[in-house]
Amino acid sequence: MGELAARVAAVEQPQANLLQATGQSLWVRVYGTPGVHRLLPTPVALRVAALRGLAEWHLLRRRREQALSRVAALLRAPRESPRTRQISRAHVVDEAVRAELQWRPWLSRTIEVEGLEHLERARAAGRGVILATAHIGPFLALVHALAARGVKLYLSGGHNVGEPGLDGRLGRWVVAQNRWVEDAGCRWVRQPGSYPVLRELLRRGEAVWMGADAGGNAATRLAGHAVSLASGVTRLAVETGAPVVPAFTLRRGYRQVGILHRALEPSTDPQILLDRLADVLGTVVLAHPEQAHDNLFRRIGAP
Numbered sequence: 019m020g021e022l023a024a025r026v027a028a029v030e031q032p033q034a035n036l037l038q039a040t041g042q043s044l045w046v047r048v049y050g051t052p053g054v055h056r057l058l059p060t061p062v063a064l065r066v067a068a069l070r071g072l073a074e075w076h077l078l079r080r081r082r083e084q085a086l087s088r089v090a091a092l093l094r095a096p097r098e099s100p101r102t103r104q105i106s107r108a109h110v111v112d113e114a115v116r117a118e119l120q121w122r123p124w125l126s127r128t129i130e131v132e133g134l135e136h137l138e139r140a141r142a143a144g145r146g147v148i149l150a151t152a153h154i155g156p157f158l159a160l161v162h163a164l165a166a167r168g169v170k171l172y173l174s175g176g177h178n179v180g181e182p183g184l185d186g187r188l189g190r191w192v193v194a195q196n197r198w199v200e201d202a203g204c205r206w207v208r209q210p211g212s213y214p215v216l217r218e219l220l221r222r223g224e225a226v227w228m229g230a231d232a233g234g235n236a237a238t239r240l241a242g243h244a245v246s247l248a249s250g251v252t253r254l255a256v257e258t259g260a261p262v263v264p265a266f267t268l269r270r271g272y273r274q275v276g277i278l279h280r281a282l283e284p285s286t287d288p289q290i291l292l293d294r295l296a297d298v299l300g301t302v303v304l305a306h307p308e309q310a311h312d313n314l315f316r317r318i319g320a321p
Contacts, residue, residue, distance in 0.1 A: 026218050029172065029205050034196035036179045039189040050190035055121045063118050064272045071114030075107050084321070085109050091320035092241065092307055108308035112269065116309075119156050119274065120191070123198045126162035126274065129267070133278035137169070137225075140261040140281040146220030147281070149265040150230035150251050152299045153311035158195060159267040160276035161227060165202040172219050173199060173227040174250070176206025213250060220258040227265070228254075230295055231317055238292050241300035243318040252291040255284035262291065264298045268306055 039050075048054055055063065074081050085106040090097040093105070119125065140147045149171065151157050161171055177184065177196050184192055199206065207215050207226075216226050231240070234248030255262050261281035267274055279298055285291045303310055 022214055022218060025211070025215050029207055029215060029219075032200040032205075033179055033208075034176070034193070034200045034206070037177055037184060037193045037196055039184045039186075039193045041185040042190060043186075046187045046190055050121075050187065050194065052121060052123075052194070055118070060122060060125065061272065063122075064115055067114045067118040068111050071111035072107075074114065075110045081110060082106070088310075088315045088320040089307060092243075092303070092310065092315065092318060094242065105308050109310070112308050115269065115272070116156050119269075120158070120195070123159075123162055123202075126156075126159035127166040127202075129159055129163045129274045129276055131160070131163050131167070131276040131278065133280075134167070136278045136280050137164075137263055140263050141223075141225065144223040146223045146258060146260040147225050148220070148251055148255055148260050148262045149225060149227045149278075150262050150295055150299075151227065151265045152229065152231040152302070153313035154303060154306060155266060155268040155309045156274055157267045158199070159274045160265055161199060161204060162202050163267075163276045164225075165204050169225055171204040171225050171227045172216070173204060173206050174209075174212055174216060175229070176208045178208050213254070216250075217254055217258060220254060220260045226254075226260075230264070230299055231314055233317060236289070236292055238289075238296040239300070240296045240318065241303045245296075245317050247292065247296065247317075249288060249292065251295065252284075252288040255282075255291055256286065256288050259284055262295060264295065264302075266302055268302075268309060 086097045086102060089106045089109060090102050093102065095102045164171060177192055220226055228251050230251050232248040234246055236247050236249040238245060238247060251262060254260065261283050263281045264279040266277045268277060282291060282294050303314060
């Protein structure tokens with residue numbers, strides 16, 4: 019077996035069960051236990067989370083000012099305009115609700131998925147396909163929803179055993195998300211050296227999940243902002259002929275909905291495909307700015 023074939027085969031071996039979070043206080047261990055979240059009915063838990071978010075907006079000045087600055091930068095709007103304040107408040111609430119949703123992966127398996135026919139059409143004749151997502155909404159919920167429908171995804175990313183960054187509450191969350199993805203039957207393609215593995219998976223007809231809003235050196239425009247994104251999605255599409263399906267999970271009230279857009283066929287020019295993909299991402303972000311994550315705000319240079 020060649021080196022690349024061995025690396026592709028190794029992807030099938032789960033590793034997330036070996037990850038260990040550090041710096042775990044009693045509160046973090048209790049909050050980070052999925053069974054604890056089952057004790058409170060979901061509708062009640064999400065309303066409590068929303069109230070916590072409202073309390074943070076009204077009581078934590080630093081949190082409020084940060085949200086105002088970020089939303090104003092994203093929308094290119096005055097910080098104190100009524101619309102900016104409304105969206106900023108909704109953003110703080112959204113983060114609190116999303117945090118609670120992400121500790122309830124069992125909810126994700128049964129969410130509605132709009133546009134599933136786009137994925138099915140893109141995979142016709144056994145073609146590999148890239149599902150390109152962004153840091154907006156509870157985006158990993160769509161991974162679980164598709165897995166429950168028989169779609170095995172290979173996710174670019176994941177945490178390596180021994181890699182730092184698993185401390186405290188965030189560390190426990192990262193470990194949990196990594197494990198739950200593997201428990202769903204999907205697999206992480208970890209860095210470094212993930213590109214040739216992803217290329218081989220696509221060539222054999224697999225479905226690959228990638229973040230299209232990762233930072234890199236490819237210039238384009240996202241939501242009206244000049245940004246530099248990673249070129250991995252578009253280069254893989256051009257090299258393998260894999261169509262790119264923009265994929266998101268958004269909140270509608272307290273519901274989560276997976277959304278798959280019409281596939282973008284690869285061009286011979288990666289820049290053309292990147293610009294088309296960034297246009298789709300930007301449209302979604304501007305339609306739901308309150309659900310953007312820190313990663314997206316940083317990408318456009320927001321404070």
